Amino acid sequence: xxxxxxxxxxxxxxxxxxxxxxxxxxxxxxxxxxxxxxxxxxxxxxxxxxxxxxxxxxxxxxxxxxxxxxxxxxxxxxxxxxxxxxxxxxxxxxxxxxxxxxxxxxxxxxxxxxxxxxxxxxxxxxxxxxxxxxxxxxxxxxxxxxxxxxxxxxxxxxxxxxxxxxxxxxxxxxxxxxxxxxxxxxxxxxxxxxxxxxxxx
Amino acid sequence: xxxxxxxxxxxxxxxxxxxxxxxxxxxxxxxxxxxxxxxxxxxxxxxxxxxxxxxxxxxxxxxxxxxxxxxxxxxxxxxxxxxxxxxxxxxxxxxxxxxxxxxxxxxxxxxxxxxxxxxxxxxxxxxxxxxxxxxxxxxxxxxxxxxxxxxxxxxxxxxxxxxxxxxxxxxxxxxxxxxxxxxxxxxxxxxxxxxxxxxxxxxxxxxxxxxxxxxxxxxxxxxxxxxxxxxxxxxxxxxxxxxxxx
Numbered sequence: 001x002x003x004x005x006x007x008x009x010x011x012x013x014x015x016x017x018x019x020x021x022x023x024x025x026x027x028x029x030x031x032x033x034x035x036x037x038x039x040x041x042x043x044x045x046x047x048x049x050x051x052x053x054x055x056x057x058x059x060x061x062x063x064x065x066x067x068x069x070x071x072x073x074x075x076x077x078x079x080x081x082x083x084x085x086x087x088x089x090x091x092x093x094x095x096x097x098x099x100x101x102x103x104x105x106x107x108x109x110x111x112x113x114x115x116x117x118x119x120x121x122x123x124x125x126x127x128x129x130x131x132x133x134x135x136x137x138x139x140x141x142x143x144x145x146x147x148x149x150x151x152x153x154x155x156x157x158x159x160x161x162x163x164x165x166x167x168x169x170x171x172x173x174x175x176x177x178x179x180x181x182x183x184x185x186x187x188x189x190x191x192x193x194x195x196x197x198x199x200x201x
Numbered sequence: 202x203x204x205x206x207x208x209x210x211x212x213x214x215x216x217x218x219x220x221x222x223x224x225x226x227x228x229x230x231x232x233x234x235x236x237x238x239x240x241x242x243x244x245x246x247x248x249x250x251x252x253x254x255x256x257x258x259x260x261x262x263x264x265x266x267x268x269x270x271x272x273x274x275x276x277x278x279x280x281x282x283x284x285x286x287x288x289x290x291x292x293x294x295x296x297x298x299x300x301x302x303x304x305x306x307x308x309x310x311x312x313x314x315x316x317x318x319x320x321x322x323x324x325x326x327x328x329x330x331x332x333x334x335x336x337x338x339x340x341x342x343x344x345x346x347x348x349x350x351x352x353x354x355x356x357x358x359x360x361x362x363x364x365x366x367x368x369x370x371x372x373x374x375x376x377x378x379x380x381x382x383x384x385x386x387x388x389x390x391x392x393x394x395x396x397x398x399x400x401x402x403x404x405x406x407x408x409x410x411x412x413x414x415x416x417x418x419x420x421x422x423x424x425x426x427x428x429x430x431x432x433x434x435x436x437x438x439x440x441x442x443x444x445x446x447x
Contacts, residue, residue: 005206005292007242010280012250024251026276033414033438036300038421038431082253116431146418184299198297200203 020077022192025085032084033146036180040116040166044150049134050169053105061099066134066151069094074133076156078163079192091154093135096127107172111179112153115166120179121188122155122162124172131157134167159190159197203296205229207265209289215352218271219318220282221257223264224291231260234329235302235322235409235437238267238295242277252277255322255411255437256296257353259329265295268352270318301409301437305335309407312400314390314420315343316412320352322437323411327360327369339369340406342398344390344416347378372398390416395423402428411437 021027050060071092078086110127112120126132135154136143143149148165155162161181182188187196195201207224215221236256243249258266271282303311303326311330313323320343330339341361345351351373361371374390375383385394400406408429410420417438424434 005243005290006245007280007291008286008289009284010242010244012242012244012248013276026250033418035436035438037434037436038425039418040431083251146414181300185297 020087021085022079023195024197025079025083025192028084028086031086031089031147032080032082034080034082034161035146035165036118037116039145040114041145042115042150042166047150047168049099049151049167051100051103052169052171053103054107054172054174055104057104059103063150066094066136069098072133074154076154078156078160081159081161081186081190081197085192090139091133091135092137092140093133093151093154095130096132096134097130099134100128103172105172107174109173109176111171111173111177112162112164112167113169113171114164115168118164118166118180120162120164121177121182122158123176123189126155126158126162127170131155157191159187159192161186162190203230204292204294207291207293209285209287209291210264212285212287215268216350218282218350219268219352220271221266221268222281222285222291223266224293226263226265226293229263229265230296232256232265232296233299233302233304234259234325236296236298236325237322238265238293239297240267240277240281241292241294242280243292250277253297255325257321257324257328259325259332261332268318268321268324301411301435303329303407303409305329305333305337307337307407310338310400310404311340312406312408312424313339313341313343314399314408314410314412314424315341316390316416316420317344317346317350318352319343319410319412319416319437319439321411323409324353324357326409327357330369331360336367338367338400340372340398340400341369342372342374342390342394344374344376344412346376348375348380370398390420390423392423392426395420395427399424399427402430405430405433408434409437410434412439414438 044063075090132155136151153164153167207226211223213221241251254267257268269281272278315323361369375387
């Protein structure tokens with residue numbers, strides 16, 4: 001990014017520890033909430049997660065199926081495109097490696113779906129190799145609806161809008177299909193370290 | 202990159218803690234009501250900080266207004282509200298955002314619900330409606346602590362109290378202190394007020410709710426409970442529960 005024009009009299013104070021943050025982010029200790037609409041209320045007993053492959057094959061998990069799979073506890077940093085970052089957050093969830101292990105697919109792209117109609121897209125490669133989880137606990141407690149409970153996707157190496165709250169399924173496709181924010185100006189991939197916020201970056 | 206440099210041409214005090222910065226931005230392409238800009242401030246040693254602010258004004262040539270609420274321990278808002286001088290250049294990106302927007306061509310009724318400085322993008326919608334003479338019927342329900350903290354109070358009254366029967370209807374929930382003559386005692390937005398002051402769900406309005414997280418959570422839930430389709434409720438939240446934009 002080019003050096004900005006000087007803002008006379010502005011000092012700022014965010015310099016210490018900035019090495020941990022992607023460009024243009026600031027540190028928060030709170031956990032802000034950003035959603036495009038009302039918060040859906042989904043009971044664990046109603047919750048289902050369905051994967052559909054490019055061949056049309058479907059595989060579904062209910063809450064009891066998910067909770068029978070081996071959980072992982074991960075501590076990760078979160079980076080929101082609205083510029084806050086929260087470091088060292090701890091989540092419990094099931095790795096997408098585990099969930100997709102037996103799914104027959106050679107698709108390159110995933111469209112993630114949520115209760116309430118939200119969608120987001122990302123390459124399948126970013127869901128695998130220990131990079132993504134279906135998370136249901138945050139800091140040792142059940143995940144609040146505001147933060148995506150009962151179950152959300154967690155893909156912490158991308159901007160947080162990719163970590164779909166209230167996740168309900170994934171459609172695997174050969175062609176990339178833009179999701180909700182990706183259709184209205186946000187970057188298709190969303191790497192915080194390359195500051196891929198908007199279409200033109 | 203839609204990176205530009207604007208110049209502060211005026212600063213207006215809106216409340217004790219909020220200032221409107223009027224910017225002249227050469228090359229500005231115009232904007233939709235509800236969009237925002239990213240302002241980037243750079244200190245002498247090269248350190249920079251960027252924050253998003255909603256645009257308050259209707260699209261009008263190269264003029265862009267943002268309203269900034271001072272957050273007591275904020276890094277950027279104290280500078281923008283207390284220190285910045287007329288003539289200061291500001292680096293900005295925008296217009297940004299394509300979801301929380303209202304277009305004058307939209308025919309359906311519009312329900313605006315704003316808490317605190319969440320009123321800013323809603324004001325852009327009201328101003329755009331007035332400027333373009335758009336026919337869409339509007340209602341605005343907003344929440345303010347007391348009469349001294351309601352943004353744009355005089356202009357809101359003008360925009361909502363003309364003899365024209367189609368003027369937007371304004372209802373304010375005063376959370377701490379109500380002005381003299383107000384019938385409803387101070388309190389937060391609740392189901393009764395939503396029922397009395399907002400469009401019935403069967404008119405299928407598009408609802409825009411903006412404010413602190415807790416406010417928007419409450420209001421969006423109340424609108425859903427009142428029968429509104431969640432797909433027609435657009436929200437913009439800021440800060441943690443009860444927090445504020447920096």
